Amino acid sequence: xxxxxxxxxxxxxxxxxxxxxxxxxxxxxxxxxxxxxxxxxxxxxxxxxxxxxxxxxxxxxxxxxxxxxxxxxxxxxxxxxxxxxxxxxxxxxxxxxxxxxxxxxxxxxxxxxxxxxxxxxxxxxxxxxxxxxx
Numbered sequence: 001x002x003x004x005x006x007x008x009x010x011x012x013x014x015x016x017x018x019x020x021x022x023x024x025x026x027x028x029x030x031x032x033x034x035x036x037x038x039x040x041x042x043x044x045x046x047x048x049x050x051x052x053x054x055x056x057x058x059x060x061x062x063x064x065x066x067x068x069x070x071x072x073x074x075x076x077x078x079x080x081x082x083x084x085x086x087x088x089x090x091x092x093x094x095x096x097x098x099x100x101x102x103x104x105x106x107x108x109x110x111x112x113x114x115x116x117x118x119x120x121x122x123x124x125x126x127x128x129x130x131x132x133x134x
Contacts, residue, residue, distance in 0.1 A: 010111060011056075014049035014071075017108060020101045021045030021078065028085060028092045037085050044077040048108065061123040065116055072112045079105045 025042050028034045048071040055071070058064035082105060085091045086098040 010108075010115075011049070011052060013104070013108060014052050017101065017104055018046040018049045020097060020104070024082070024085070024092060024094065024097060024101060027094050027097075031091070033089060034091045037081060037089070037091060041078060041081040041085070044074045044081060047071070047074040048078075048112075052112075061119060061126070065119050065123070068112050068116050068119070072109055072116070075105055075109045075112065079109065 021041060022045075025038045025045075028038050051067050051071040051074065055064050055067035058067060079102065082098060082102045086095060086102065092098060
Protein backbone atom coordinates (compact mmCIF):
# COMPACT_ATOMS: atom_id res chain seq x y z
CA UNK A 1 0.00 0.00 0.00
CA UNK A 2 1.33 3.43 -0.91
CA UNK A 3 2.31 5.63 2.05
CA UNK A 4 -0.08 8.42 1.03
CA UNK A 5 -3.12 6.15 0.77
CA UNK A 6 -2.20 4.40 4.02
CA UNK A 7 -2.36 7.76 5.79
CA UNK A 8 -6.10 7.87 5.13
CA UNK A 9 -6.95 4.21 5.65
CA UNK A 10 -8.48 4.28 9.12
CA UNK A 11 -8.41 0.49 9.49
CA UNK A 12 -4.66 0.40 8.77
CA UNK A 13 -4.06 3.32 11.12
CA UNK A 14 -5.94 1.58 13.92
CA UNK A 15 -3.96 -1.63 13.38
CA UNK A 16 -0.69 0.32 13.37
CA UNK A 17 -1.81 2.09 16.55
CA UNK A 18 -2.43 -1.30 18.19
CA UNK A 19 1.03 -2.52 17.11
CA UNK A 20 2.63 0.62 18.57
CA UNK A 21 0.71 0.14 21.83
CA UNK A 22 2.01 -3.43 22.02
CA UNK A 23 5.58 -2.17 21.48
CA UNK A 24 5.12 0.45 24.19
CA UNK A 25 3.71 -2.15 26.58
CA UNK A 26 6.75 -4.34 25.97
CA UNK A 27 9.02 -1.42 26.92
CA UNK A 28 7.27 -0.45 30.18
CA UNK A 29 9.21 -1.41 33.29
CA UNK A 30 7.90 -4.43 35.16
CA UNK A 31 7.10 -2.71 38.44
CA UNK A 32 3.69 -3.23 40.02
CA UNK A 33 2.49 0.10 38.56
CA UNK A 34 4.01 -0.71 35.17
CA UNK A 35 2.30 -4.10 35.06
CA UNK A 36 -1.04 -2.54 35.99
CA UNK A 37 -0.76 0.16 33.31
CA UNK A 38 0.32 -2.37 30.70
CA UNK A 39 -2.74 -4.51 31.43
CA UNK A 40 -5.03 -1.50 31.01
CA UNK A 41 -3.29 -0.15 27.91
CA UNK A 42 -2.98 -3.46 26.08
CA UNK A 43 -6.76 -3.95 26.29
CA UNK A 44 -7.81 -0.40 25.47
CA UNK A 45 -5.10 0.12 22.84
CA UNK A 46 -5.86 -2.97 20.78
CA UNK A 47 -9.64 -2.78 21.10
CA UNK A 48 -10.30 0.12 18.66
CA UNK A 49 -8.95 -1.80 15.66
CA UNK A 50 -11.10 -4.81 16.57
CA UNK A 51 -14.23 -2.72 17.16
CA UNK A 52 -13.69 -0.87 13.89
CA UNK A 53 -13.49 -4.25 12.15
CA UNK A 54 -16.80 -5.18 13.75
CA UNK A 55 -18.29 -1.85 12.68
CA UNK A 56 -17.46 -2.68 9.08
CA UNK A 57 -19.85 -5.63 9.36
CA UNK A 58 -22.48 -3.82 11.39
CA UNK A 59 -26.04 -5.07 11.11
CA UNK A 60 -27.47 -1.55 10.96
CA UNK A 61 -26.40 2.06 10.91
CA UNK A 62 -27.20 2.20 14.64
CA UNK A 63 -24.96 -0.81 15.27
CA UNK A 64 -22.20 0.86 13.22
CA UNK A 65 -22.47 4.03 15.32
CA UNK A 66 -22.45 2.03 18.56
CA UNK A 67 -19.27 0.14 17.63
CA UNK A 68 -17.52 3.36 16.60
CA UNK A 69 -18.50 4.91 19.94
CA UNK A 70 -16.91 1.96 21.74
CA UNK A 71 -13.73 2.46 19.70
CA UNK A 72 -13.66 6.15 20.69
CA UNK A 73 -14.11 5.27 24.39
CA UNK A 74 -11.21 2.84 24.18
CA UNK A 75 -9.04 5.40 22.38
CA UNK A 76 -9.76 7.97 25.09
CA UNK A 77 -8.81 5.45 27.75
CA UNK A 78 -5.62 4.67 25.83
CA UNK A 79 -4.81 8.37 25.52
CA UNK A 80 -4.98 8.82 29.29
CA UNK A 81 -2.98 5.63 29.90
CA UNK A 82 -0.27 6.81 27.51
CA UNK A 83 -0.14 10.17 29.27
CA UNK A 84 0.20 8.49 32.66
CA UNK A 85 2.96 6.19 31.40
CA UNK A 86 4.86 8.95 29.63
CA UNK A 87 4.17 12.25 31.34
CA UNK A 88 3.33 11.45 34.91
CA UNK A 89 4.75 8.12 36.07
CA UNK A 90 7.73 7.88 33.70
CA UNK A 91 7.24 4.12 33.28
CA UNK A 92 8.78 3.75 29.81
CA UNK A 93 11.88 5.05 28.08
CA UNK A 94 10.90 5.31 24.40
CA UNK A 95 9.46 8.83 24.48
CA UNK A 96 9.62 9.21 20.69
CA UNK A 97 7.29 6.24 20.16
CA UNK A 98 5.13 7.30 23.10
CA UNK A 99 4.74 10.85 21.78
CA UNK A 100 3.96 9.77 18.21
CA UNK A 101 1.45 7.19 19.49
CA UNK A 102 -0.16 9.81 21.74
CA UNK A 103 -0.50 12.16 18.76
CA UNK A 104 -1.92 9.39 16.57
CA UNK A 105 -4.39 8.45 19.30
CA UNK A 106 -5.67 12.03 19.41
CA UNK A 107 -6.01 12.11 15.60
CA UNK A 108 -7.87 8.79 15.56
CA UNK A 109 -10.30 10.08 18.19
CA UNK A 110 -11.01 13.14 16.04
CA UNK A 111 -11.52 11.06 12.90
CA UNK A 112 -13.89 8.59 14.57
CA UNK A 113 -15.89 11.34 16.31
CA UNK A 114 -16.38 12.98 12.91
CA UNK A 115 -17.36 9.62 11.39
CA UNK A 116 -19.94 9.12 14.15
CA UNK A 117 -21.39 12.59 13.50
CA UNK A 118 -21.63 11.86 9.77
CA UNK A 119 -23.21 8.45 10.36
CA UNK A 120 -25.78 10.00 12.72
CA UNK A 121 -26.70 12.64 10.12
CA UNK A 122 -27.02 10.00 7.42
CA UNK A 123 -29.15 7.84 9.73
CA UNK A 124 -31.47 10.78 10.47
CA UNK A 125 -31.70 11.61 6.75
CA UNK A 126 -32.52 8.02 5.92
CA UNK A 127 -35.20 7.83 8.61
CA UNK A 128 -36.73 11.12 7.44
CA UNK A 129 -36.78 9.93 3.82
CA UNK A 130 -38.36 6.64 4.89
CA UNK A 131 -41.16 8.47 6.73
CA UNK A 132 -41.80 10.77 3.76
CA UNK A 133 -42.17 7.84 1.36
CA UNK A 134 -44.55 5.93 3.67
